[in-house]
Amino acid sequence: MNNPTSPNTAPVLGAQQILAALQATATSTLDRKRRLGHYAVVWQDGRPVAIGEDRPEPTPPAPSKDASC
DSSP, rough: OOTTTSSSSOOOOHHHHHHHHHHHHHHHHHHHHHTTTOOOEEETTTEEESSSTTTOOOOOOOTTTTTTO
16 A cells, blocks of 8 residues: 655656646647647736737736725
């Protein structure tokens, strides 16, 4: 039985195969979107970012109701 506190924390073969399949799917999906000219949303610098030629323009944040004018 696997002991979660043991020093051997390498992923099991099944988990490695799942990770490889997910990475291949993400790579092929992003490549297909790029070839079709569609935008994609990816995580960069700790926040979601739209990439691609047809990405929507970012909307400015709404002014807070607490702001005094």
